[in-house]
Amino acid sequence: MNAPRTPLLRVENLSIPLPTGLDREFAVENISYDLHAGEILCIVGESGSGKSMTANAIMGLLPDYLNPSGGKILFRGKDLLTMRESDLEQERGRSMAMVFQEPLSALNPLMKVRDQIAEVMEVHGERNAETRDRRVLDLLEYVGLPDPANLRDAYPFRLSGGQRQRVMIAMALALEPALLIADEPTTALDVTTQAQILDLIRRIQKAKGMGVMFVTHDFGVVADIADRVVVMERGIVVEQGLAEDVLNRPKHPYTRRLIAAVPHREAHDAKAAAEGDLILDVRNLRKTYRSGGGFFSRPRVVNAVNDISFTLRRGETLGVVGESGSGKSTLGRCLLKLTEVDGGQVLFRGSDVVPLSAGAFRPLRRHMQMVFQDPFASLNPRQTVGRILTDGPVANGVSYADAEIKARELLALVGLETSAFDRYPQEFSGGQRQRVGIARALALDPELLVADESVSALDVSVQAQVLELLQDLQRKLNIAIIFITHDLRIAAQICDRIAVMYRGEIVESGPPEQVFDAPQHAYTQRLIAAIPGLHWNPRLAVL
Amino acid sequence: MNFFKRYARNYGALIGLAILFVVVVLAFAAPLIFPVSPWQSVGDPLLPPSEDPAFPFGTDMLGRDIAAGLAYGARVSLLIGVISTAVAVVIGVSIGALAGFYGGRVDDLLMRFTEFFQTIPAFAMAVVLVAIFNPTIVSITLAIAVVSWPPVARLVRGEFLSLRSREFVQAAVVIGQSGPRIMFTQILPNAISPIIVTASLMVATAILTESSLSFLGLGDRNMMSWGFMIGAARTMLREAWWMSVFPGVAILLTVLAINLIGEGLNDAMNPHLRGRKG
Numbered sequence: 001m002n003a004p005r006t007p008l009l010r011v012e013n014l015s016i017p018l019p020t021g022l023d024r025e026f027a028v029e030n031i032s033y034d035l036h037a038g039e040i041l042c043i044v045g046e047s048g049s050g051k052s053m054t055a056n057a058i059m060g061l062l063p064d065y066l067n068p069s070g071g072k073i074l075f076r077g078k079d080l081l082t083m084r085e086s087d088l089e090q091e092r093g094r095s096m097a098m099v100f101q102e103p104l105s106a107l108n109p110l111m112k113v114r115d116q117i118a119e120v121m122e123v124h125g126e127r128n129a130e131t132r133d134r135r136v137l138d139l140l141e142y143v144g145l146p147d148p149a150n151l152r153d154a155y156p157f158r159l160s161g162g163q164r165q166r167v168m169i170a171m172a173l174a175l176e177p178a179l180l181i182a183d184e185p186t187t188a189l190d191v192t193t194q195a196q197i198l199d200l201i202r203r204i205q206k207a208k209g210m211g212v213m214f215v216t217h218d219f220g221v222v223a224d225i226a227d228r229v230v231v232m233e234r235g236i237v238v239e240q241g242l243a244e245d246v247l248n249r250p251k252h253p254y255t256r257r258l259i260a261a262v263p264h265r266e267a268h269d270a271k272a273a274a275e276g277d278l279i280l281d282v283r284n285l286r287k288t289y290r291s292g293g294g295f296f297s298r299p300r301v302v303n304a305v306n307d308i309s310f311t312l313r314r315g316e317t318l319g320v321v322g323e324s325g326s327g328k329s330t331l332g333r334c335l336l337k338l339t340e341v342d343g344g345q346v347l348f349r350g351s352d353v354v355p356l357s358a359g360a361f362r363p364l365r366r367h368m369q370m371v372f373q374d375p376f377a378s379l380n381p382r383q384t385v386g387r388i389l390t391d392g393p394v395a396n397g398v399s400y401a402d403a404e405i406k407a408r409e410l411l412a413l414v415g416l417e418t419s420a421f422d423r424y425p426q427e428f429s430g431g432q433r434q435r436v437g438i439a440r441a442l443a444l445d446p447e448l449l450v451a452d453e454s455v456s457a458l459d460v461s462v463q464a465q466v467l468e469l470l471q472d473l474q475r476k477l478n479i480a481i482i483f484i485t486h487d488l489r490i491a492a493q494i495c496d497r498i499a500v501m502y503r504g505e506i507v508e509s510g511p512p513e514q515v516f517d518a519p520q521h522a523y524t525q526r527l528i529a530a531i532p533g534l535h536w537n538p539r540l541a542v543l
Numbered sequence: 544m545n546f547f548k549r550y551a552r553n554y555g556a557l558i559g560l561a562i563l564f565v566v567v568v569l570a571f572a573a574p575l576i577f578p579v580s581p582w583q584s585v586g587d588p589l590l591p592p593s594e595d596p597a598f599p600f601g602t603d604m605l606g607r608d609i610a611a612g613l614a615y616g617a618r619v620s621l622l623i624g625v626i627s628t629a630v631a632v633v634i635g636v637s638i639g640a641l642a643g644f645y646g647g648r649v650d651d652l653l654m655r656f657t658e659f660f661q662t663i664p665a666f667a668m669a670v671v672l673v674a675i676f677n678p679t680i681v682s683i684t685l686a687i688a689v690v691s692w693p694p695v696a697r698l699v700r701g702e703f704l705s706l707r708s709r710e711f712v713q714a715a716v717v718i719g720q721s722g723p724r725i726m727f728t729q730i731l732p733n734a735i736s737p738i739i740v741t742a743s744l745m746v747a748t749a750i751l752t753e754s755s756l757s758f759l760g761l762g763d764r765n766m767m768s769w770g771f772m773i774g775a776a777r778t779m780l781r782e783a784w785w786m787s788v789f790p791g792v793a794i795l796l797t798v799l800a801i802n803l804i805g806e807g808l809n810d811a812m813n814p815h816l817r818g819r820k821g
Contacts, residue, residue, distance in 0.1 A: 338713055358722075365719035378710035382732040391728075392718030437714070444718060 006077055007034035008179055008211040011054055014071035016062070027066060028053045028235045037178065040205060040212040042222045042243070045232035046258070046459040051215050053235075055181045057081075058213075059098050060088055075179070094124050096179040097172035101187050103164035107156040113140070113167050114152035120174045139170040144200060162193035169200065176208065183215045190323040191486065195530035198225055217460065219262045220489070220533030223247055231255045248541045261464035262538040263489040265516060276314030279349060279447055279480050280335070283309050286343035287327075287334050304330040306504035307344070314447065317474065317481040319495030319512075321488055321527070327504040328484045332450045335482070336370055337361055348448070366396045369441035373453040375433035379425035385411075385436055386421040392443045403443070410439040414469060431462035438469065442477070452484045467494055488531055492516060500524045549811040556807020562800035566793075570617035577611035581767040585611075592785045601785040603775065609785060613793050616769040619762075620797060623684050623753045624746040630688035631749075632742050635695025640726050642696070643703025654700070657693045665690040669752055673761045680763045683756060687749050698741055702734035736812035743805035747798040754794055769794050 028050040045051035100106040140148035186194040226243040239252040287305040304327040322328040372378035389407035414435040499509035507521040584606035592601040600609035642653040672686035757770025769790040776786035
């Protein structure tokens, strides 16, 4: 664009060494990029790529043991790394501001919203309380919060995730900074909220002519807001350029690999639907959570699962899609009787499992298995992988010797070394652990697999591998899968049918083509419109 | 390996371990070093320390060797401390595990039962129990165990409550493991560190409780104990300071050593504190 201008921010050959003994020498090595006023620069990378590191270096938020060893960070021509602390404090907040990933932990829980925003102005020399108050009201209105006059007296815990992030943005804008750094600001948010926040950031950036540095792992988000893109891998900038070029004509093999892994609706080779036997028939399932309520107050009642019915056949994948609080995880837990059910029937192979006692249901459990969300919490840290894999068969009456043979076969099947058998979960990466989790579920030869957000905690390239593994296993073993996810893109990629959940009810269901191309329910339409990077087809980019 | 390195970083814990080692050796070697019963008069009464090289810690009003009393007292103190703690931990872990794992009614019932014990002053209850069942080493050990399990139960319940909702425990439910099996093989190993730390500190408390009981004359009449020695010395406090001071120092050092070890274990086992400088 306007090349001859001095950039707002210029990072020049920046290197930050890591303490010795870690897997690589530098957190970031020799990286350089520019950010001009009035543009959005996206820094993309997977976890551990060092993408947040420069943002933290700019704001002086690096931990003590990390010190830049070389290079410059020039903000309007002045090097931030050699600047005195007192001058830096002036710049921080006034000319540059930051929005964090987790808005709840970034806000002080004991301070009202108005005080938190006013504090920023007070620290930077705005003495007049009335001016501050007026400005707070303006800001809250500007970031699109409802009823700012009342909301400014709320404590952060009263606000939703999206509202908190808006407050964070209002705080960042309080002093009209020239540079806004946003570190994964929408990662913790639902997709519809994410779309609103992205809109807001883009709107503010246009109106104020700020430079925005946007750190993210999601190429969909990049496609939505970036003017220019920097791709990072293991502390090195592997590619940078205009968003248009990087997204549609990626040159570096790493970028190509990442983009190829972005979940996207495939041209589904339409499987002849409904060929297998009926394996699961859920009728009018109901689960209500009650909380609070004493002698005088009425308890809060949430219909987490409200009158849900669906069927599932052998070899079929049903995607259950919804935002947080839609009841999709509760549904999965109800099916496996991990939580009590309040009404309805779950017919598994024709017989209702709901009235069965825990003891009577236990022999049936082996047929219905689950892959959990968090690969770090779902494996017992005190047991070896072998123990984890053999526990299930042994509990179901298989001899240990047979279970061990089976476990070693499974490790090979999910693409792990058989030597993993004697090692502990801590020695594996997130993706490898999720493979162990899948192997554990398969150790019992289940007919039904419930995967609850099983890939959401993984990096996009690992995610793609695990999804492929699941599809592959389904083809080989002909199991039925219920795939619970918040990400419509993933559901569209691997599911035969999709059920959209909203406030405990299935509002729409059908094959992906139908749900995507002709959404009937207003909520589904909103959900689809909010998918980041909807207009961008990553498959075309890497052809 | 790693664990011992972390433990050894804490010098206090190493000193504690050294002191405890000496006490343990003394307790085991007591019959070898002092073949004569500590209740037997062996010299002149009220010999001050180091006046007679045969009695480096002096003798009491009946001419009994204080040094022998200290050595045999170590046996009683350690025995009661360790066994009563073991019993208390078994009771506490069982009740806490059941309450935390099953929750609901079971939890309510067991926790009310625990609170019932917690509302009675522990020492008063120990005195009453020992007084009811004649003071023998068995009744004293049981009395101390009965008054010291509630904190363990509460701790274990808390751990089980939080671990029960972890995904790996749910995974164990899904693969069809039975309740007791999940408690023993999945949850308990993950809750063991705080239990060990608490138990190590309970040993110290148990030794103090036993000493207090003996001081009040509620000790086992056949076993020499540090508390008994201090109790017997109280009438001679001004004439023969050594009769009370040496057993007192023995109690102090042993309890201090065990507390230091407990703290060292806590630092070494609690991953959140790793890297904290002692």
